[in-house]
Amino acid sequence: MHKFISTLSLVFLLQNLPIIYVLPVAQAAASEPSEAIQQVVAAKWMTNSADGNFYAERLINRAELAAIMVKVFRLDKRQAVSKENVVVPDVPPSHWAFNDIQIALKTDIMKGYRGNLFFPNQKVTKAEALAIFAQAYGVFQFPDETVKDILASHPDAASIPSWARQAIATVITEGFLTTDAQGNIFPLLPMTRGDMADVLSKYLQRQQKQPDTPVVPGVPDSPQSP
Numbered sequence: 001m002h003k004f005i006s007t008l009s010l011v012f013l014l015q016n017l018p019i020i021y022v023l024p025v026a027q028a029a030a031s032e033p034s035e036a037i038q039q040v041v042a043a044k045w046m047t048n049s050a051d052g053n054f055y056a057e058r059l060i061n062r063a064e065l066a067a068i069m070v071k072v073f074r075l076d077k078r079q080a081v082s083k084e085n086v087v088v089p090d091v092p093p094s095h096w097a098f099n100d101i102q103i104a105l106k107t108d109i110m111k112g113y114r115g116n117l118f119f120p121n122q123k124v125t126k127a128e129a130l131a132i133f134a135q136a137y138g139v140f141q142f143p144d145e146t147v148k149d150i151l152a153s154h155p156d157a158a159s160i161p162s163w164a165r166q167a168i169a170t171v172i173t174e175g176f177l178t179t180d181a182q183g184n185i186f187p188l189l190p191m192t193r194g195d196m197a198d199v200l201s202k203y204l205q206r207q208q209k210q211p212d213t214p215v216v217p218g219v220p221d222s223p224q225s226p
Contacts, residue, residue, distance in 0.1 A: 056194030134167035
């Protein structure tokens with residue numbers, strides 16, 4: 001009888017012990033922010049959530065994209081900002097991104113919809129996000145044939161909307177875009193925070209000062225300019 005009770009006690013104890021999960025090294029590492037995310041957060045172009053996580057898989061909406069573009073390209077320093085505010089019925093002055101949205105509209109980096117609606121909470125596709133990024137960066141005025149040649153190596157190029165083709169060709173030419181192994185762009189998929197961080201990190205690397213050219217031994221220094 002005592003042995004039976006002891007057995008029951010042991011079973012109860014085992015059932016109520018806390019379960020400790022040990023993540024494989026690869027899985028644990030995957031939860032850490034990528035180098036691109038770390039760079040963009042360090043540059044203060046994007047921020048972590050209040051809990052300290054970046055949430056790379058979350059989708060970007062139009063208000064968030066406007067705020068990012070203002071920071072990255074310092075749109076608030078452009079002359080067009082001095083224009084009168086645009087009346088945007090769905091973005092009142094109390095909206096957290098009101099100023100950034102006004103700047104994005106006044107600088108023509110982003111456009112409103114009919115009735116001057118902005119739809120701040122609307123998610124953006126990769127094509128839209130890349131086109132807006134290229135607009136802030138400066139879209140190269142490639143001839144149509146050149147755009148076609150640039151996009152030719154991407155299997156899903158035909159799905160790029162006509163209004164985004166030149167902009168995406170610019171982003172590709174400048175090396176700001178990462179595709180899958182087959183070269184697919186997936187222009188109609190939603191843009192995630194991770195996708196945006198990847199583009200911005202490549203742009204950030206372009207902005208960083210290049211290291212000084214090392215002096216080759218035996219070659220005299222060039223004379224200094226006055």
